[in-house]
Amino acid sequence: MGVAGTGKTTVGRLLAEALALPYAEGDAFHPAANVAKMSAGTPLDDADRWPWLDAVGDWLRDRAGLGGGVVAASSLKRSYRDRLRAAAPGAVFVHLTGERPLIERRMAARRGHFMPPALLDSQFATLEPLQEDEAGLVVDVSGSPEEITERALAALRRLPAAGN
Structure with missing residues (x-):
């Protein structure tokens, strides 16, 4: 998760490879109307996002019994x-x-990429960082994709739910 430009796709693919899990690009779940809206520089609203989130959720649910999966999706709000x-x-x-x-x-x-830099303001305005009661971790994106992935893997291994 994170705002546009943080490397979700690149790091997501690397994480999936390192964890031997399937990967999905969250942007691929957007209906054409959402892509057109973002391409025109118009931020999505919650009504635009609900069907997209449901499609991403379906993909994740379908992999739950198979060991999971990695999907790159902004997931900016707690409600998302x-x-x-x-x-x-x-x-x-x-x-x-x-x-x-x-x-x-x-x-x-x-x-x-269809997401113009002009929408970064709306992404930061929408962002609600992870809260203490949410399963997750925060990873700084400075450095190479490989360095970011290594930090993410190390933090994932420290999570109690990771089984380590």
């Missing part, structure tokens, strides 16, 4: 994460976070 947890109660959130200038630079360097 609650909805995903309702579908997949064992979900653990990895909140990728970093300094705004770093995230802006990464967004500006992306090519071929």
